[in-house]
Amino acid sequence: MAQHLPILPIILPLFAAVLIPLFGRIRVQYAWFFSVGATGFSFLCSSWLLSQVMTGRRVRYFLGNWEPPWGIEYVVDYLSGFVLVIISFMAFVVTVYSWKSVEKEIPKEKVGLFYAVFMLLVTGLLGIVITGDIFNLYVFLEISALSGYVLIAMGGKREALMASYNYLILGTIGATFILLGIGYLYMVTGSLNMADLATLLPPLYENKVVLTGFAFLVVGLCIKVALFPFHIWLPNAYTYAPSVVGTFMAATATKVSAYALVRIMFTVFSPGFDFKMVPVTEILFYLGMAAMLVGPVLAISQTDIRRMLAYSSVGQIGYIVLGISLGNQTGMVGGLVHLLNHALMKGGLFLVVGAIIYKTGITQISELKGMGKRMPLSMAAFTVSALSMIGVPLTVGFVSKWYLGVGALQAGKWIALPIILLSSLLTAVYFWRIIENVYFKGAQGQESGRQREEGPPGMVVPTLGVASLCLVFGVFAFIPVSIAELAAQMLLGKT
């Protein structure tokens, strides 16, 4: 069984997706049970895989026992193991959390189908992370994208439909560019296997076909990553989707696309290519900084809390991209560890928002007055996550910013440091508005007025768990950082 371990994180949610509509008809809750089971086992398998990888070996799995480069293989190394655990963990947490929220937001007859498509989304995302074949990457990318479109469209209001449609259009452009890029690379090398390409491509770096393919791949992935200025689909998608979907996608979808970008740039191609032969890291550096400023600035003017968090994500993606474009070990570690940190922080924030919407239906920031007394636990989790986003020491947010700052200085790119700090300050502005509303306005002295109406335990416990991880990994930062260091070394190792 253990030899088939790599395929399990993919197969389990996939089978669940197939079985859920069936069992969901018998009893709607079975849909949830299956989902929790599938994501839970997925998480366990991913953790096991990561532990195997940490002993130093790369785990390789050949699908159908066909050897690469003709067969498709799955590869688990430091980077993919790390991201695999992050995604499966968030999938598990969000699924556990989801029942109440889904019950309220999705019509009963569609709940089974909802979970089925949700499982497909999880399958797709995990598949992207674990695959070692770039066409397989495209396939999983599209699986996750299509599931995403469907899930977003299930949000109650009709704006969700347009949001999903626009995401579809832009997402398909991105995906098709990626397909094109893959085609170009195949044309000159005849291979689709990432490791194989890595050996075949270096002599061909000057080849125009390769350069064009690379360009298409990067642009396509940047659209998927929602890097400024390709971020347009993101705010609406996160705002109008059902709460659970918004939460999950905010925590994972763009991270996985960022992972794919890193894979293409550093494993398929190499650092030498990225930094010396094409200006891609220059461009990503400036776009990353732009995103870091544009995101928070736009977030400040928002009135809907989900939309504000969505623009916040646009900014945070800038951090990840900045980290990988700096070109040194420290910067790369910062970018990679931010994959985890942002998943935790943003996931936590959206989990709280979901609980608020479930209990009160409130989505406007101005209506959050006095929420600190009504939902103290949830708002405590929110505060911790918000402080983490601002980058207060002892939270995960500070860890990312420290590495990015030091990395920027080491790379000689001084300008990035004030931008990072300015971005943190802007982040503080839009979060502080909420904290002010929540704790210090409105409910003063009305102790008897508003009762405590905390969210249900099924929602509060996962939320607190994720928020506490923001602190745990902020203090015991060496845990994720050590993995990220190894991953960064591996990625930057080749010249």
Place this chain on the structure above:
Amino acid sequence: MEFILAKYNYWIYIFLMMIGFYAMIAKKNLVKKIIGMNVFQTAVFLFYISISKVTGGTAPIVWEYARQYDNPLPHVLILTAIVVSVSTTAVALALISRIYESYGHIEEDKILSQQK
């Protein structure tokens, strides 16, 4: 000049791709955007398939008189991609159908003005 003519397959695909891309972005009617999407994706399929042709090759089915076979792999890849394209179109059309129910039309600018 022969160089340009010889690469006619690429010209076709670029031409189609641009048409499709333009339609996806510039057209206001939602269905026309999807049509553009299909044209766009089909262009990419044609590109892939066209590169699978080997000079002097024949269909990749085992045949005793064959000297060379065309490369079957791109065909397989494109089959997958076609499936993806069809699924995307299906989802898109379902969305458009729901949008029409909710908004009453499928022109993007009219929908945007309704949303304000």
Place this chain on the structure above:
Amino acid sequence: MVESSVPFYTLLVSLIAIPFIGLSGKSPNLRESWTLIASVIKILMVLSMVPDVLEGKTIYTHLGSILPGLDIAFRVDALGMIFAVPASLLWLITSMYSIGYMRSLNEHDQTRYYIFFSVAISATLGIAFSANVFTLFLFYEILTLSTYPLVIHQQTQESLQAGRRYLTYLLGTSFAFLLTAVFLTYHTAGTLEFSRQGILTGKTSDLMVTLIFILFLAGTTKAGLVPLHSWLPAAMVAPTPVSALLHAVAVVKAGVFTIVRISLDIFGIDLLRDVGLGMGLVYFSSFTVIVASLVALRQDNLKRRLAYSTISQLAYVVLGVALLTPGGIYGSTLQIVVHAFGKITLFFCAGAIYVAAHKTKVSELNGIGKKMPLTMIAFTIGAFSMIGVPLTGGFISKWYLLMGAIEAHHIFAIGVLIISTILNAAYFLPIIHAAFLKDLPDREEPRIQEAPPWMIGPILVTAVGTILLFVAPSFFMKIAGLVVGSLNGGSS
């Protein structure tokens, strides 16, 4: 160097008290007793470390490494003690005063108040005991965040606006400038640990050193140097005990302490002298001394006048260090202690006047000395300390600052000290004069009486402390002497 966990436990004491305070919300007496017990324990723990420090040793605790190069560690030395001892003593006294104040006004949300008070004092000690810039920065931010709920306690529109300004100035500058300085220091020196020789010498250009120094100064807005000072008068909307302890003692002292610490242990006296930064800092802090006093003259709101006086007095500390002489540093460290006692007395009196007579303006204070004699006598003592009248502690610190200025042959600094003394008199003496020698307005309610006992007690204690600092200052002088002594020939 002694390794011990006592510094960490000292911080922990008030944090441990928090759940107890929270749970006792319904029984105020029990709740307050937790605060009092915690503060007594804290004082004992701080004092327990004094003998070692007096022998010239330092006490070191290493809590852990967040990341390579970022450690949370404490080193208790003489400079830290100069800050920690008054802070912990005054926390106990202020807690008693708070009881009187909050209960007399029947304030809301008292549990929240005491909880964040506890966090704030832990953060203050964290700053005093920090062994490296990262730990300092960490507790600096915690201090800002934990004092925010205290500042906006009233939750009125005015309070919230003041709170926003508070955060913008303190959090904004610390992230924008202080953190940048931390990054640059780490990048230049490879470490963030404090060391008496300074860690930046010889590592980089003078220009970079100047830049980092300016960034540190700009980022330490808690010190209240003009032009980044306006958060302090705005923060006066807080309840008076908050203004008293935090904004006369803890928060602002943390600011100037940080500047002293950075100057001595990151840059070092020699580097500052070589690059000429000492000179610049003298002029910069002198500017604050004079300007703040001038603005204080024009304030009618009593607390605001005291706030500007604080800004001016704090700049003395910076001025003393900037002189780069043993005398200047000696006076500067003494000023940290002396000003704390004096100013807290003044704020306590302002609070007492508010509680007893609901007056907030200087112009309303005519004749109040007749109704509240104890309060106003204490006020007089505090004011005299600010001015530097002999028999109060303020005389001692001002004397040594003057000595330091003479040592440095700095005519400008001498001038500034003299002029500011005159200005101090100009804005304090009229209050005393009006309170005792003028008559009460006729329509006055004869119900004004002395402040309640829980407030008068602390007021008298701190006033007596102010006098004690003149009469028997040897304890603090000894510690201050160690600070100066360690400048030549390293710490252990």
